[in-house]
């Protein structure tokens with residue numbers, strides 16, 4: 401199931417699930433199902449199966465906590481993105497935002513695609529992308545508050561940069577070996593993402609020139625001998641279908657700016673496409689995204705670039721942990737895992753839920769209410785509260801989905817807990 405279909409069929413699926421649960425409707429009892437099931441993730445006699453591999457068997461080989469990624473799912477997500485961009489009729493470029501996942505096998509999988517570039521955000525990411533075989537011309541850096549050391553590294557590596565302060569433009573122009581062509585990151589000024597929480601919506605904050613200042617910035621850059629070849633906007637993380645009008649507004653204003661700057665060859669719309677984290681969500685569909693790009697940006701006949709990280713990776717990864725503690729306390733049943741916020745910070749840092757799947761009996765009825773806690777000495781290290789699961793016993797395995805993006809890449813050594821192991825399967 402692709403992301404578009406996934407989003408568009410969610411309502412129908414909820415209706416069917418509701419009908420089949422109603423007594424006396426005459427609807428035959430459906431096989432148990434869950435929103436997260438797909439050709440890649442499901443159940444057979446081995447329990448949870450991911451990309452054809454039994455998850456319990458992978459754990460027997462590699463232990464827990466364990467990130468498992470599927471190269472085939474990554475490739476499929478890129479095919480879907482290519483198709484959505486092709487439908488706009490404009491020339492297009494995908495740059496994988498490697499901040500989402502820099503596991504070597506992931507980068508090699510992206511590299512083998514052949515036509516995907518890299519969006520990097522630090523000298524370390526640029527160095528790793530070069531090491532994996534991406535050419536400097538395939539890498540663009542969207543750098544936040546770069547130091548002179550950062551800028552010197554980007555100039556020496558020969559990468560393109562998108563900058564968003566007068567300070568960075570001035571220092572870039574003074575950096576030996578710098579490229580003459582630079583991009584400008586623009587503040588979307590519209591707060592939308594996974595809701596309007598500033599943790600996910602990047603407007604009116606630390607990122608980007610205000611759109612009204614762009615003509616002045618372009619004159620300033622020209623005075624430094626620089627040419628603006630790209631306009632860049634990254635609206636936010638976790639865009640939902642409800643953000644359609646807000647996004648159209650941003651793209652419309654971006655088009656107006658690009659129209660006034662004839663030197664601009666690339667209009668870069670950043671990331672923001674996502675995967676469902678929970679059953680009731682409706683992520684922005686690729687069809688909606690593509691239609692917005694076609695309507696607002698394709699008529700300019702410039703290259704449309706995007707920097708997806710979450711979309712190609714999220715559904716391509718699972719995090720597996722072992723339940724080591726099941727104990728009632730204070731009216732709740734606490735379920736402790738051998739993974740914590742250092743391994744995956746979605747819940748603790750951002751309050752973003754994951755689906756929690758019982759690896760041994762993925763589709764068994766969810767009959768028991770749990771608080772699912774991590775193993776880090778922090779009160780915020782709780783993956784879920786009041787979540788209904790099949791009964792869990794100590795020693796059972798649980799999978800968090802989708803977990804391919806911003807899991808391992810944001811890991812820390814807090815409490816000196818080691819990172820999760822990572823494996824790539826076909």
Ligand SMILES: Cc1ncc(COP(=O)(O)O)c(C=O)c1O
Pocket residue numbers: 497499500519542634636637638670671672673707708709710711805
């Ligand atoms: C500048 C920029 N581009 C692209 C991305 C990737 O975004 P996403 O993971 O939503 O695709 C990010 C994420 O923070 C970003 O900051």
